[in-house]
Amino acid sequence: MSFVQRFERNKVGRDFAVGDIHGHFRALWTVLGSIGFDREKDRLFSVGDLVDRGPDSEMALDWIDEPWFHAVRGNHEDMAIRWPSGNMDAAHYAANGGGWNVSNPRHAQLAFSWAFNALPIAIEVETEDGKVGIVHADCPFPTWRDFVVSLDDASMSNKMxxxxxxxxxxxxxxxxxxxxxxxxxxxxxxxxxxxLKKPAVLGNVHYIDTGGWFRDGYFTLINLATLETIPPMPEQLDCAA
Ligand SMILES: [Mn+2]
Known part of the structure; x- marks a missing residue:
């Protein structure tokens, strides 16, 4: 099993990435409808944190099974993976939004744990202008190449x-x-x-969690071919004006 999942260029449709979903799949579905998302041609990539906090965490497994939806592992998937092992504090997990899983029957907890354990840590998507990377929080190496090589380095110690x-x-x-x-x-x-209140760009790193799961937040999508966001960033609005 590889911790890096690689995708060819999408020659028939559009590619988008979306910020943390946190159990708000129905709200995200509405957003996808508003951009005319085509499940036959378009692809949606998730930066992870599919579950916890929102009402639809249970839907994560169905979405993962969709051929047009691809997610990397977030820290909330990491918690769901570790939960059945019994060495996590239930109150702490629930405080982080994991209450739905704490009250899940054992077989469901295991199903989420196994499914999330199969998610890659990093995704690479080819675009016309080069490769775009997706990871939940950060690339912890000096270069992307060092990162993806290390992810699949079988000689690496478990501790490392x-x-x-x-x-x-x-x-x-x-x-x-x-x-x-x-x-x-x-x-x-x-x-x-x-x-964040609005998406941020640091060098070539795009931060797109605008809290679609939060009362005052909204979902940001980013088009991987153009790197333009939906809704547009203020700078992009200025350019258009
Ligand atoms: Mn997170």
């Missing part, structure tokens, strides 16, 4: 792999430091994890 996953799924260092140096070896990197 755990540290790499941890940083890829949880790190907020780049955005907290406002580090604009970007990630070499990739046209653009799309991440979520850190909720």
């Amino acid at each position: 792999r755990k540290a790499v996953f941890e940083a890829a799924l949880w790190s907020r260092e780049r955005i907290q430091d406002e580090d604009r140096s970007g990630v070499p070896d990739i046209r653009a990197l799309i991440v979520g994890h850190t909720p």
